[in-house]
Amino acid sequence: MELKTLDEVRHAGAAVAAGNGEAIDRLAWTGVFGEPDAREAARATVLEQARSVGLYPASIDGLYRARGRGEVPANFTVPAINIRILAYDTARALFRARRDLDAGAVICEIARSEITYTDQRPAEYAFVVMCAALREGWRGPLFLQGDHFQINAKKYAAAPESELQAVRDLSTEAIGAGFYNIDVDTSTLVDLSQPGHEAQQAQNGGLCAALTAHIRAFEPRGVTVSVGGEIGEVGGKNSTPEELHAFMKVYAAALAGQAPGAAGISKISIQTGTSHGGVPLPDGSIAQVKVDFDALESLSRIARERYQLAGAVQHGASTLPVELFDRFPMLGACEIHLATDFQSMVFDHPAFPPELRQTMYARLRSAAADERKAGDTDEQFFYKTRKKATGLFKRELWGMPAPVREAIGRALEERFRLLLHRLRAGGTRDLAARYAPFVPGSFPTAGAARAARAPEDVRGLSD
Secondary structure (H helix, E strand, O other): OOOOOHHHHHHHHHHHHOOOHHHHHHHHHHHHHOOHHHHHHHHHHHHHHHHHHOEEEEOOHHHHHHHHOOOOOOOOOEEEEEOOOOHHHHHHHHHHHHHHHOOOOOEEEEEHHHHHHOOOOHHHHHHHHHHHHHHOOOOEEEEEEEEEEEOOHHHHHHOHHHHHHHHHHHHHHHHHOOOOEEEEEOHHHOOOOOOOHHHHOHHHHHHHHHHHHHHHHHOOOOOOOEEEEEOOOOOOOOOOHHHHHHHHHHHHHHHHHHOOOOOOOOEEEEOOOOOOOOOEOOOOOEOOOOOOHHHHHHHHHHHHHHHOOOOEEEOOOOOOOHHHOOHHHHOOOOEEEEOHHHHHHHHOOOOOOHHHHHHHHHHHHHHOHHHOOOOOOHHHHHHHHHHHHHHHOHHHHHOOOHHHHHHHHHHHHHHHHHHHHHOOOOOOHHHHHHHOOOOOOOOOOOOOOOOOOOOOOOOOOOO
16 A cells, blocks of 8 residues: 555556545555655645645635625535544545535635644645545635634643744644635633623734644635634533624734734524534433523624624534534524534444444543543443544545445434534535635645644643
8 A cells, every 4th residue: 555665656646636535545655654755745646636626725715705795695604624533535535525515615624632642733624635535536626624724722821922823833834735715813811700792802913813824824825724713612601692792803904903904704603502513322322412592693693793794603513413404594594513423423333443442442441540530431431532642543444344334324324414514504615615615826735834843742632
């Protein structure tokens, strides 16, 4: 599978150009697991192939602004898919579903916390998603997103400039890899003990503006990176119109002071009662939650009509019953973030090798021991921590037998197709291409986003 020499990489590139899909598989493996020279050559080869066929990273900002102006109906919700595990096969399944439904308004994303525990820096993530898109014949804009580029409240309290700089550095790295969509998350700094909503949102709005200004300084010429803000930390208090108005006032004033004339956020994330990954019960099942759909509808409407944003963003939704997903486009939600369900489908699939699962769980007993709460059953502990095994066992997961990966891929494809249909993302390919055309000079180059420092410790970050 792995390409060992530069000549082998060149031959694989020529085979891809001639339509050989298996050559893309070999380039994907080499670009992730190969020796440094072959790895960089494989990534450069795939980038060149993508450019040559019209596949390119893009910002969804233009589409979201048009939605905020009322030029595009607010009757579909953009799914933002966090790909944590078995990344190449999962992404291939997603692109097959997208191709069948002509679904262009779809985002592939990875959060700050996920980058470390899944062992996927932005450049690698972008490369793998491009490989999958090429393999499945996808063309046009590719929306890559940094999800929850989040300020850790405890780290910020201890060393504010250091923590802020960490998010600045990650944003710069991600933009260099083609992530032209970044969700800034400073909602961890909302202080509900302060009198009045503006005081509560002061740090949140001010630092979100500071990070927006940083992003604007590093985005490619001609590209407006889609930036998202957040007014309520996921898993906390449900959001209100008063909080939205307060945040926007603080944010607008701060951005005007730091980057006069710069474009602001294009969407706003809110809290409606969900939590990341859901709440596992002692038997391993997930507790049902009551989603505040009234808040989602009213805040989406205010975001569009008052601030010309695309609408409100729903986080922590992948563990909700699938029957609820029709409601998100009906209520005007512009975007919905989905992650844990797809990870669970891989781990719990009947074809997943039981011996590999047992090995992973045995490793987690020590590697994640400090995350086990008193009274946790094994089912609860492994449900909450098995995401941490995705990076530790990345090679083993990618190297599972082809029939296993294909069976898992078919199940994922079926789920993706169902969700895309319910969110009404089908038929949006032309719309996405119209509002996200290729911008000359915006195509990333191999090595441009290589991390300049060792991966950070992200314990305590939301995911």
